Amino acid sequence: MPSPRLLADEMLGRLTRQLRMIGCDTRYAHGWTDDEIAACARSEHRVLLTRDRALARRTPGSVLLTQTSLPDQIREVRRAIPDLTLEVSFDRCTLCNGRLEPELADAVPPEPAGGAEAPRDRPIYRCVECGHRYWEGSHTAHVRRRLKEWAREATA
Numbered sequence: 001m002p003s004p005r006l007l008a009d010e011m012l013g014r015l016t017r018q019l020r021m022i023g024c025d026t027r028y029a030h031g032w033t034d035d036e037i038a039a040c041a042r043s044e045h046r047v048l049l050t051r052d053r054a055l056a057r058r059t060p061g062s063v064l065l066t067q068t069s070l071p072d073q074i075r076e077v078r079r080a081i082p083d084l085t086l087e088v089s090f091d092r093c094t095l096c097n098g099r100l101e102p103e104l105a106d107a108v109p110p111e112p113a114g115g116a117e118a119p120r121d122r123p124i125y126r127c128v129e130c131g132h133r134y135w136e137g138s139h140t141a142h143v144r145r146r147l148k149e150w151a152r153e154a155t156a
């Protein structure tokens with residue numbers, strides 16, 4: 001089952017990136033007013049994740065987070081949304097929340113200057129919004145290990 005669409009407040013930047021890594025459609029309310037946040041949650045049917053008690057109170061269905069560390073926040077989100085799977089998934093751009101699509105081998109554009117060299121032996125995913133590219137590597141391996149630890153702690 002797909003997780004609900006989410007909206008994270010400005011204090012939750014790290015959590016936002018983590019949720020996108022596991023494939024959650026998560027908008028980040030960076031620099032938004034409280035009115036804009038409440039309106040977006042309503043019109044786009046997104047579950048608001050917030051550390052702001054007043055904002056949580058005025059936004060129906062929101063999840064108030066009280067913890068400050070990332071693993072604790074992930075745990076709080078999972079308590080509210082139990083089907084959240086802690087698996088790395090190449091669905092969402094961690095930078096802009098755009099959808100990722102597999103990049104076809106014959107459509108590989110020239111490398112951006114200074115960009116990381118993409119490996120040729122594994123699938124590459126490209127953000128349809130900002131063009132950022134993703135692939136399995138040491139970073140995803142690290143994130144996967146960390147998620148596994150958090151999942152274990154969460155069920156312990």
Ligand SMILES: [Zn+2]
Pocket residue numbers: 093094095096097098127128129130131132
């Ligand atoms: Zn992007």
